[in-house]
Amino acid sequence: xxxxxxxxxxxxxxxxxxxxxxxxxxxxxxxxxxxxxxxxxxxxxxxxxxxxxxxxxxxxxxxxxxxxxxxxxxxxxxxxxxxxxxxxxxxxxxxxxxxxxxxxxxxxxxxxxxxxxxxxxxxxxxxxxxxxxxxxxxxxxxxxxxxxxxxxxxxxxxxxxxxxxxxxxxxxxxxxxxxxxxxxxxxxxxxxxxxxxxxxxxxxxxxxxxxxxxxxxxxxxxxxxxxxxxxxxxxxxxxxxxxxxxxxxxxxxx
Ligand code: SF4
Ligand code: F3S
Ligand code: FES
Numbered sequence: 001x002x003x004x005x006x007x008x009x010x011x012x013x014x015x016x017x018x019x020x021x022x023x024x025x026x027x028x029x030x031x032x033x034x035x036x037x038x039x040x041x042x043x044x045x046x047x048x049x050x051x052x053x054x055x056x057x058x059x060x061x062x063x064x065x066x067x068x069x070x071x072x073x074x075x076x077x078x079x080x081x082x083x084x085x086x087x088x089x090x091x092x093x094x095x096x097x098x099x100x101x102x103x104x105x106x107x108x109x110x111x112x113x114x115x116x117x118x119x120x121x122x123x124x125x126x127x128x129x130x131x132x133x134x135x136x137x138x139x140x141x142x143x144x145x146x147x148x149x150x151x152x153x154x155x156x157x158x159x160x161x162x163x164x165x166x167x168x169x170x171x172x173x174x175x176x177x178x179x180x181x182x183x184x185x186x187x188x189x190x191x192x193x194x195x196x197x198x199x200x201x202x203x204x205x206x207x208x209x210x211x212x213x214x215x216x217x218x219x220x221x222x223x224x225x226x227x228x229x230x231x232x233x234x235x236x237x238x239x240x241x242x243x244x245x246x247x248x249x250x251x252x253x254x
Contacts, residue, residue, distance in 0.1 A: 018047045018098055019106040020056055022068070025117045038117070042106065049099035053086055053107065057093060057121075070121035077233060080169030084121050085110040090171040090231040112174035128170045131186040135194040135212055140205025150202045160199040163192045163241050165234040172228035172238050178221050185221040186213070188228035188238045195241040198254065210249055219246050 021042050029035035045059045054072055061068045072082040075094045082093040087101055087108050101107050115123040166189065173179050173187030194209045213219045219242055228238040248254050 015046045015048055016103065017044050018056060018103045019044050020053075020060065021106040021108050022060075022120070023108075023110040024068070024120050025111075026067075027119055047098055047103070049097070049103060051098050052094055053084075053091075053096045053098065053101070053109065054082060054093040056098065056107075057109070069119040078167060080167035083112050083169040083171040083174070083233075085112055090175045092169060092171070092233045095233055112170060114174045114176075114180045115170070123174075125170065128173055128187070128189065129168075131173075131190040131217075132168065132193050134186060135190050135209050136205055137193045137197065139197065139200070139203055140208070141202070142204055152201055156201040159201075160196050162236050163196040163199075165236055166192050166196070167234060169233060171231040171233060172236075175227040175231040176222075177225055177227065178223055182221060184217045186217050188222070188242060191219055191222075191242050191245055192236060192238055195245055198245060198248065206254060210245070213245055214249050219249065222246075 019042055021040055023038055024041050025036060025038045026033065027036055029037070033039050043060045043064055045056050045064075047056050047059065054075060057068070057070055057072075061070075070082065070084070070093070072094060073079040074081075077092055077095045080092075083090055084093055085091075085108075086093065086096055090112055093109075098107070109121065111117050111121045111123050115125065115127060118124050168189065170189060172192070173189045176185070176188055178185050179187045191213060194213055197203045198206045198209055222239075222242050224239060224243075226239050228242075229236075229240075232238055
């Protein structure tokens with residue numbers, strides 16, 4: 001069957017008009033808005049239910065307003081650069097389908113919270129990466145390099161398998177109410193990053209990391225809100241990882 005204006009071909013998905021309501025900020029100001037002032041702007045795009053929010057944002061940028069700013073790179077949930085707040089929840093724009101958002105209603109798109117906005121959906125990630133650097137996200141050994149690879153049993157590898165999946169997107173940290181308000185908390189991602197090495201049988205820097213996390217910016221700030229676990233696009237059990245680190249600090253046993 002051939003598609004007509006009235007009837008799409010069998011298997012063809014009909015396009016629809018979708019509204020995106022985007023929170024915008026221009027550090028230089030616009031004709032209507034002062035420098036750094038945030039304001040809402042609506043765009044309508046023709047899209048398919050199976051398109052992703054990232055596709056809709058690209059359509060806006062390429063066809064309607066080239067000044068719209070957002071980060072993206074891989075477009076396939078790997079690089080972690082397009083975390084944003086979509087319908088009041090942190091998600092990756094490249095992994096969020098329009099059909100899962102009720103596209104009959106405006107889709108609300110905002111920058112992730114708790115980090116300074118640079119422009120539109122782009123935030124300054126430096127405070128986030130500074131916390132990650134604090135916990136020493138690298139293998140620490142005392143120079144006893146083996147002749148071949150450092151061996152590890154499958155059981156030992158399993159202990160930190162979940163936290164190796166982190167793509168540093170910041171969806172967890174910027175969904176945490178303690179991170180929004182506290183001003184000091186490292187945030188859940190830094191603890192996930194530390195967990196990945198603390199439970200690695202080959203690492204010898206566990207207690208240095210644990211000491212860092214035992215301090216005032218560390219794990220004890222967590223109030224078990226679970227927002228981080230719900231936000232993680234990799235399905236990492238973030239709150240569980242935090243509780244495992246707390247347990248080591250309480251029992252003294254890894
Ligand atoms: Fe993103 Fe999950 Fe890593 Fe947090 S733990 S930075 S939400 S991938
Ligand atoms: Fe925040 Fe997650 Fe703890 S949302 S309070 S870090 S469980
Ligand atoms: Fe890379 Fe979405 S663009 S994770």
